[in-house]
Amino acid sequence: MNGADYVAAFLRHRGVGRVHCTAGISCALMIDAIARQPGIDYFTHFNERSAALAADAVWRSARRIGVAMASGGPGAANLISGIACACHDSVPALFITGRAAIERTPIAAMAAPIAKKTFEVTCAADLPRILAEAWDLATVGRPGPVLVDIPVAVQTEPVDLPILPPQIAPPLPPPELDEIAATLNAFLAEGARPLLLLGGGVGQAGIATALADWLRRDRVPFVASWSALACFDHDLPSYLGAIGRHGNRGANFALWNCDRLLVLGSRLDANLRGSDPRYFAPSARIHVIDIDPADLARLAADGYQTSCLDLRYLPQLLDQLTAPQPTRAWHDYLEETRARYLGRDISTFAQTHRVLSPYAVIRRLTKGLALDAVVIGDCGANLCWLFQMFHRRRHSLFAAGGLAPTGYAVPAAIGAVLEQPRRQVVAVVGDGGLQASLQDLQTLAYHRLGIAVVVFNNNGYGLIKQYQDQNCDNRYEASGRLYSVPDLERIAAAFGIAYRKIDHVEQIGADMFLTGGPILIEIGIAEDMPVEPQVPADGQISHQSPALSDDERAFGGRFVPFDRPAPC
Structure with a gap:
């Protein structure tokens, strides 16, 4: 057994059934060892970022530690978004990187501020201790991500040591x-x-x-x-x-x-x-x-x-x-x-302009899903609409809210559906988030993963536009101007994925989620549709939009008037 074999055996011993990865020279030996190890396999993504986000979703959807693997250099750097997601939302995850003999990207130092701990293995004799400590540390106290960087030389070094058992940490000693x-x-x-x-x-x-x-x-x-x-x-x-x-x-x-x-x-x-x-x-x-x-x-x-x-x-x-x-x-x-x-659509924009309300869409979507569906939000306006209106019963509902990277939902849905293959899995994204994860559609198509990708297409970065309305005199630089969206129906056809276009809320039904494979569902939303309500950044809810009516001001400040000075 060499170091690469030991890594594979350790992960199998810890009950890991799948390692999310992207191929690279300095992790190739570990991926090969995983493929040869009974009871465990790898799942490949077209970008290390997708592998990291999928691993982040493993705990969120199944309460198991997700594992992602990448090569050194640019591959390891691409893991950063996933590590940061796990850090900000206290998600236990293990990230393993390979390191070439000459490595100019110090991934352990780069990841240190957003990981519970990073380890650089210097010899194969340290693998048992470091891997065991990394695994246990991910879930002790406030959970979080841990990274282990393993040189190729260590991967080829002989190892004749046992796999250390996990140290099941009790809860922190309670105070009185x-x-x-x-x-x-x-x-x-x-x-x-x-x-x-x-x-x-x-x-x-x-x-x-x-x-x-x-x-x-x-x-x-x-x-x-x-x-x-x-x-x-x-x-x-x-x-x-x-x-x-x-x-x-x-x-x-x-x-x-x-x-x-x-x-x-x-x-x-x-x-x-x-x-x-x-x-x-x-x-x-x-x-x-x-x-x-x-x-x-x-x-x-x-x-x-x-x-x-x-x-x-x-x-x-x-x-x-x-x-x-x-x-x-x-x-x-x-x-x-x-x-x-509670559960009310108070959007004045949709009513005034007589356009499709995203809140009505989410309400209808909730009713069409199985009660145990896994629903994953992305970032921006579509995430706000989802979390403002979705009525959770037994569903799994999550997003990487702490970091909120564009393009989270689709790779996270891949991680979730592999852990929960018998449950409906839905990724809710915007047109911007979809374009940040287009390569993941090939993963969905190749493996025929039963994921519904619901795309709120407002032809731009909606939440950024709303900020620009308030701070840039309605100049939509880089959020609308010089921004473009491809024909999503042709995109779906190119990947061989089912497609449905929604123009009216009555078109949304449970049948959309029973295709037996991936489907892309495009929902056309007005380009200037805002998130409502929205409280100013300083937290003064009396100044929120849409503006409070006189009746609402009296109701909202019934016990603590809005016009009272803030305490010092």
């Missing part, structure tokens, strides 16, 4: 749960208008079922970040919607008016809080529970109460919490908010 519970019970009891905010950490901890049971039992009113939207059934009666710059209007109203905010598993980045945190729940005391001490220290500096807790212990903590008792006025307000805004 009784003490945290007492603090939270007092925190919630002192408020009249309590609210819960769920972040992506609750999904990473694998405690969604226990959390949903608690929410259903105690009827705790809650909102969510986009990364938490796949953690619960959106029919839960106390759910109010997603918050943030492109969040639900009613959910943002609830956040503005609450006086106690308990945050579970969110780092509260700028997409949620805005650039000026003074406008985030301005009258509330805020308590954040998360696993990352660094994030908690940052939030504590803003005056928030914090508790460091591995959220795998959250069910035990919830058992000790007393259900908050909101006032009747707050209860009635949230009920009205939910009825008024």
Whole structure:
């Protein structure tokens, strides 16, 4: 056995059935070893970026560690987008690169700021320790990506060492749960208008079922970040919607008016809080529970109460919490908010211009999918429309929201469908995102992968255009001007992929997703269709678009008036 053989055997021992890769000289020996190793195989992509994004989607769709492999130099550099996606969204993944004798691209140093750790193997005797440590590290604490760079010389070096067993790390030792519970019970009891905010950490901890049971039992009113939207059934009666710059209007109203905010598993980045945190729940005391001490220290500096807790212990903590008792006025307000805004299309543009509403499309799409479908968003306007309107039951719904690279959804869908071959898999992209991943259509066609690629075609970068409307006097430089889209029907025909054009929402039906192979579904959207609602970057929801009516201003500022100065 040589070093390359050892890598293949190690991955098979860890239960990896598939390694996403693109061929290259300095990883060719490892790919060959994988092909010869029983019980494991490789899956090739036409670009290392696609391989990395597919590996990122393995955990998101199946809760297994995804593995991507690439050659050194430009191949390794192409992995960066996938590594960054896994970093920003706390996704465990293993990236393995080969290194030539003379290597001018120091991938370990390049990836270090966006990986939990990078390793450079110097001799074959270190392979057992490094691979085992890398694998375990990916899931310990806050999960994330790990990179191992292996020279060709090490790949050819003889190895006569056993594969080390995985070190199953227990959850971080809990602090005194009784003490945290007492603090939270007092925190919630002192408020009249309590609210819960769920972040992506609750999904990473694998405690969604226990959390949903608690929410259903105690009827705790809650909102969510986009990364938490796949953690619960959106029919839960106390759910109010997603918050943030492109969040639900009613959910943002609830956040503005609450006086106690308990945050579970969110780092509260700028997409949620805005650039000026003074406008985030301005009258509330805020308590954040998360696993990352660094994030908690940052939030504590803003005056928030914090508790460091591995959220795998959250069910035990919830058992000790007393259900908050909101006032009747707050209860009635949230009920009205939910009825008024949750799942509602408030787009004024589509109504005024009598054009197809992307929100109506997403609502219809939700009804046409199987309840366990895997739905993956890309970036830009199409991602906003999807996450603003999709009504999740048992679906898997995700995107690389932290980094949000153009062209994520299609290669991620490839990673997902290989892990979940019996489930419907849908990639929702824009025309820009599709053009960033055209080579992946050949992968879909060659393997006859059952992926529906839904393309919102607005002939440009819609969300960038909306920014340019606000900041560049409607000059669409590089987003509309000198931008072009090919004939998507001819593109589908060239790859031998089924095609459907949607001009009216009534044309969307369940039959589109039962083709037995890939299909490209083009949805024509007005070029200047905006994302609505949109909150300004600083987080002042009173200045959002479309503009609030007098009635909405009074409703949205019922407990905390919009015209009050932001606290210092």
